[in-house]
Amino acid sequence: MTADIDRWLRPFNLDASLHAHTAEVVASLPQHVRDDFMDDPAFTMCDYEPRVGIAFHVPVKLPTRRRTSRSVVLKRTLRSRPEPFVRWVIAHELAHAHLRNGGRWAGDDPEHAADALAAGWGFPRPH
Numbered sequence: 234m235t236a237d238i239d240r241w242l243r244p245f246n247l248d249a250s251l252h253a254h255t256a257e258v259v260a261s262l263p264q265h266v267r268d269d270f271m272d273d274p275a276f277t278m279c280d281y282e283p284r285v286g287i288a289f290h291v292p293v294k295l296p297t298r299r300r301t302s303r304s305v306v307l308k309r310t311l312r313s314r315p316e317p318f319v320r321w322v323i324a325h326e327l328a329h330a331h332l333r334n335g336g337r338w339a340g341d342d343p344e345h346a347a348d349a350l351a352a353g354w355g356f357p358r359p360h
Contacts, residue, residue, distance in 0.1 A: 255307075262327070266327075269331060279305075283309075321359055
């Protein structure tokens with residue numbers, strides 16, 4: 234499975250450290266959630282180095298008949314943060330993508346929903 238995840242992540246060209254963390258998070262996801270991402274041709278991920286005065290364009294893929302496109306963007310500054318925080322951020326952002334930036338039900342706050350889902354996947358928000 235890890236080889237499949239690595240192969241799936243490779244075209245996103247993530248920083249090596251973020252690639253490794255993302256692979257660990259994706260491997261920990263429930264199978265149906267992992268499949269939701271890995272089988273979706275409209276899903277993409279990227280990372281970037283934030284810089285003052287530099288605009289960053291988020292890559293998106295064309296939507297398919299069955300789904301809209303989804304993107305996860307990670308800052309490379311995560312490389313200097315503790316592992317539990319990095320993995321929580323990745324899981325939190327994947328949760329947003331899985332929930333399609335909504336909540337789990339009508340009226341559910343999307344941030345709370347992403348935190349709860351990430352925690353349910355084994356990545357609670359560090360204190």
